[in-house]
Amino acid sequence: KAGVTQTPRYLIKTRGQQVTLSCSPISGHRSVSWYQQTPGQGLQFLFEYFSETQRNKGNFPGRFSGRQFSNSRSEMNVSTLELGDSALYLCASGADGTGELFFGEGSRLTVL
């Protein structure tokens, strides 16, 4: 059974640009959530989607957005990038029933 797939794994952008990250959850999982990990703030919840609907949202500015498609794949977008957006962005796929979360390898974003 394939795990959670995130693309791209690494990317470098400059301030002011925008970026789109993609996440394919484990087959059969309807929930996808996104987290930002930085050395200073640790792991912080961005948002969560379930069956194409945003179910929960963290305390991030509106520059951070996401969506989920009918096949459960999810994308997150960050517009007008700032230096502080440099981080590891992790996607998690949630199993119905147990609620166990499985994470992908992450997308490492560097903003110059």
Place this chain on the structure above:
Amino acid sequence: KQEVTQIPAALSVPEGENLVLNCSFTDSAIYNLQWFRQDPGKGLTSLLLIQSSQREQTSGRLNASLDKSSGRSTLYIAASQPGDSATYLCAVRASLGGATNKLIFGTGTLLAVQP
């Protein structure tokens, strides 16, 4: 507001030792608690999931316990090996009738097992 704390922040032990990692949370109204490991530059690997109604879970050399009333969980690693070296994170999921997969993470314990 739920806060999760992990002690110690870093731990170095010789190979073969048994060790305990601690996790505490401020709000006992949790749905479940999950332990993860993270290798440098990698994603999170799920180790153990404890539902709020459970007291402990075991997988191989790992045993995790949960005491909701005191807001504590421990991860016990038996006979540690150099391959266990990683950052260990605990995370709690709020009790909202299961209507969220939002996790609140601790800051992690960096474990180094010396050969």
